[in-house]
Amino acid sequence: MKKVYLGLLGFAMAGSVVAQQPRTESPAQEYGLREAAPVERVEKPVQSGQRDVLWSEDFADGFDGPNGTWTTAGANGDIWEYTTQIQAACWSGGADAAAQMSTRENGFMLFHADDFNCINPGPPQQFNQDPLAGELISPSIDLSDQPAVLLSFEHWFRHCCSAMFEVWVSVSNDGGATWTDYNVTGNTPANDYNENNLHSVNISAAAANQSDVLIKFVWNATGSSSHYFWAIDDITLEIPPDDDMALEGTPVYSIHDPTEDMWDNLEYSVYDINQVRPLVFSASASNVGATEQTGVFLEVVVSDGAGYETTLTSGSLNMPVGEIATFTLDPYTPPSTPGTYTVTYTINQDQEDANPGNNSATRTFAISDGEFARDGGALSAFVNLGLDEYWGGNGFYFTEAGSIHCIGGALFNDSEIGAFFDFELRAFSATGLDFVANTDLGTVTQSMLNGSGGNNFTYLWIETGAVPVFPGDEYVPMFHHFGGAEPVYVGINGTSPDFSSYVIAEFETQSCAPCYTTSTYMVRIGMSEEFCESMIEEVEEPNSVASLEKVSIYELFPNPTRGITTVEYSLLDNSRVVMFMFDMNGRIVYSNDLGVVGAGDYRHELNFSNLAAGTYTFSIKVNDKHETKQVMIR
Incomplete structure (x- = not known):
């Protein structure tokens, strides 16, 4: 089965999802992704060695440098700015703290597509998805009698979300009539930050022995250029050493x-x-x-x-x-x-x-x-799709036979204590990303949560028992957010190649069933009982709401029912009460948040006549504890 689906064109979903869609038609883009905290970045020394500097620019004087005036061009050239800070905007939280250009304190040049397109960081978040194009061009530089030239600069960038998008440096030796382009991103994955702030490129072919050299930093206008930023500082032209190799x-x-x-x-x-x-x-x-x-x-x-x-x-x-x-x-x-x-x-x-x-x-x-994972293991961001229901996860390929016993994920700090969540196992078929199995129902507790850099994973057992896998099988374990008034946020760490991580969601203006994304969910698989047992804290029956003697819940009657049934319960204390009904696939088909209810005896008539005949699970949650009962609808 070809797993070819449209990507997410923007941070709110975009584009309908069509199986067998050509892979080149639509680059994926990140959606609803928020930085959890300042980006963790390992400081690396600038490796410039003992070189003879021919020309330099640290942007201490902004556009009006000591060597002449820098100019901008392109449809959105005015986005290039002289600044000392990378604004968080909609999707760049933490980027400023992680920027390590050597002289950033006296200012640097920034193309901030995120800031330009961000209407409101939210909530609710509003973000334009306009492709942007802008160029930053140096004054003319005389490199006569220089047989070899090395361009070095420090930069901090992130681009999104496909290999279709590039930033590059161009060099002209004829006043800008013609340009030679140089790749300066290496193979930095889309939707990721560059690893080292220093980049060097030998531009001798275009600049050596030339008297009118221009250097141009290009942010290219494609479908992916509406996101993130490019910060540039501490540019030098140097006489390169004879022998110098560099990893790209x-x-x-x-x-x-x-x-x-x-x-x-x-x-x-x-x-x-x-x-x-x-x-x-x-x-x-x-x-x-x-x-x-x-x-x-x-x-x-x-x-x-x-x-x-x-x-x-x-x-x-x-x-x-x-x-x-x-x-x-x-x-x-x-x-x-x-x-x-x-x-x-x-x-x-x-x-x-x-x-x-x-x-x-x-x-x-x-x-x-026992553990099988694709994420990097340290929460760096989280999925924020508001209060809508969605599923998100990553694809896995199995080379040997085995069993999936449990699925786990890393939950972010802002998740609502007491909210429900679970995980599902899905697989591609001719009809899409189909349900295979779900885990037990999870309830968010404080001990499950993670801040920036956290690696605390919460695992839940596959509800119907282990799912066998065989060589060549592929499955997608997915975090499931039920939606409603109690949000649960799953972490993100890493970048996924196109067509390997997916989201399922229904929004007001578009559908993803599924769409692929380049963000890697912190969702993992447990492949041995021993591993799952070590990761899952068993909840003893005395922790149920009934045994804690905060509430007495009686059977729903009649049960089985043709649609109308009654539940009676008694509260000993003032408590927040929420009622849910789940179908056999674990989806919420009914919910009623009663708010804070005083101590006393209560009876509620429930109308399930709009539900199809079958077996359901009714749950009444009191504060952060819940009690469930099976309901049969005829």
């Missing part, structure tokens, strides 16, 4: 092609011990030095910190000045031993590198005796 973007440990239909090669953050599979390490590197580099190769070291270590290498090649190459290793299967594995990527060459600090990077993955 984020290296990977598994290569997934979104145009393929299977999820076997996704990057899973945690592999269940029985779902370990061959990994393919790959990284890109560029020659930013002044001379050709010979014998360039990628070295990968995998270690677990407990004695296991193995070293893998790619083939070698020679790289001319300015060339970017991607190195991919043969498949490697990690040991089936639980632990956290660190992957260190290093670019080596025959020559001694002048700046080895930008030649290495690390990634990590884990192997677990």
